[in-house]
Amino acid sequence: MTVSANSFLATKISFINAVADVCEATGADVSVIAEAIGLDDRIGPKFLRAGIGFGGGCLPKDIRAFMARAGELGVTEALGFLREVDNVNNRRRDHLVNMTRHALGGSFTSKRLAVLGAAFKPDSDDTRQSPALYIASKISGRGANVVVTDPAANHRVQAERPNLAVADDAYEAAKSADVVLLLTEWQEFKDLDPVRLREVVGTPHMIDGRNALDPARWRAAGWMYQSMGRP
Template sequence: MRLAVIGTGYLGAVHAACMAELGHEVLGVDTDPERVDALAAGRTPFYEPGLPGLLKRGVDAGRLRFTTSLTEAAAFADTHFVCVGTPQRPGSGAADLSHVEAAVDGLAHALPFSGYQHVLVVGKSTVPVGTADRLARRLHTAAPDADLAWNPEFLREGCAIRDTLRPERIVAGVRTAHAETRLREIYAPLLAAGIPFIGTDTATAELVKLASNSFLATKISFINAMAEICDATGADVTTLAEAMGADSRIGPRCLAPGLGFGGSCLPKDIRAFAARAEELGCGESVVFLRQVDEINTRQRRHTVDLAEQLVGGSFEDHGVAVLGAAFKPFSDDVRDSPALAVADAIRRRGAQVRVHDPEAIDNARAAYPELQFALDVTKTCERADVVLHLTDWPQYRELDPAALGAVVRTRAVVDARHSLDPVAWRAAGWTLRAPGRPRLGRPEGARAVLRSQGIWEPAWSDSGHERTH
């Protein structure tokens, strides 16, 4: 089938490449000519494992190409996926839908000249409930025969290709039987592999994404709230999470305590959900999401306080090494990064802060030019008075604490992701602190249980990515 993908940012580029991998002819559309040229050459403006190779395979096979022209897209395909961003509106928790509206309006003006009948526009962007109905009315004004459906994405940065080609479910909010039939045809290879297809109305489809992300954010903030209780009582949050996760009704996923969630999805999605609920007159039903957001932010302050305790109560004239800048591993995304928020807070308290990350240094430097950065872990930690482990990259777990201890000024580390081995680090002479673990013992808990089962789970996970995510 011929498909157009409107918007080739993170979501759009991944979706376009994966649809070409499924055998469809795909045309990606973006307003940025430089991005279009880069994608056509198999280069991505962001880090996502496996995506460059997938792009190149689609382009070389002739199934994938890119353009800046919506008119060309309208003439090329009868199905158009809208994959543009919905960031948080400045000064408000609500979602900014200007990119989605511009994409649909642009298509609406181009479609009457496309020559196709029964055109289907499919939204994949995360939007407030009720958006699809409103956009459908706008679409029908210019293109009366066009149909609109909503097919939310559930990608985790770092494993987005797997989440597209082997999703846990496909949700399709449709207004007509024809739209559902078209989507079933598009995803036929996945349905043949046993992937569940959940057909519903557009409002429910919109809510599935927001409700899923809100539930995951709540679960993450809940275990981090328990970490605060553990600090106050002497209990161990990782053992608590392990025992809770053994209950099949709860499960261990997203129950790993740590620095909390960040990125471009979970924080803004729960705020947008709460804002939309207030517009609908039922804000009290999701008032707990405000507390979820506050707990998540408080984890960052708590991590700063732990580090400050380790340097004697003041950061002034102390060196701090930060391991991690991306909001999660296997990504170079630093939007709402907990690691960088902590690093900058410590800098503002008077410390000399040096940051390392395997992939996100360039983005981090652009976002936080006041911080110092290094491309080597050893250089990052030279003469540091405390080391902070803030992004759960696998290579940080594999560090030799004895070798690293030879370059720091003080062997003190805050493991905000609960994945360093406290026995090994203490044996090498380090003082190790972690939120919710006042008496450190075995490095186990919900995350360790998942790894023992052969499942790698980042410190947070969101339904749009990251299964933060």
């Protein structure tokens, strides 16, 4: 039962992320669509926020286990759609990497990036299959100077990804940054003062990988603000 429930949840998350791709192609706002979908009491509003996808020790493992079990039972086709659920989820991470590269003019070399978040979800230090760490490591591997901060998972970053620098808080991480990436929606990141943060960055450019911030507030403070599936 748990495997099937987690597979359904993963499907819901990947669905809204696929809708976000369509919204980016058309100029629509995925948050408006998600709100409308969530009003349908057959569906509900939970887990309909577009972003960089899911991680952790359960959802990725369970959708693959469910597919494997279907194969053992000779009904592979019944759950074949879960393969695309997994693919959609993985593509979201690379999509944000590409968004960031474009924001930097096409190259990560010698750029400084602040990554806000390392755990796969807020209020946890769990970094298993974390989208945030995947993105931070991939960008670092392409020549950028990446500084990560997470309220609970800094010690895991230091142990698991020694190539990444770690800062005590968002303001320290963002010093002289060319781009700031919000990748785990901790409340303290949502509560950041955009005016104060702008004073320490090199370029006030925020890419919100969790659609967790108020675009109007950040733009009013002088930031270039980008998010997932929103104009």
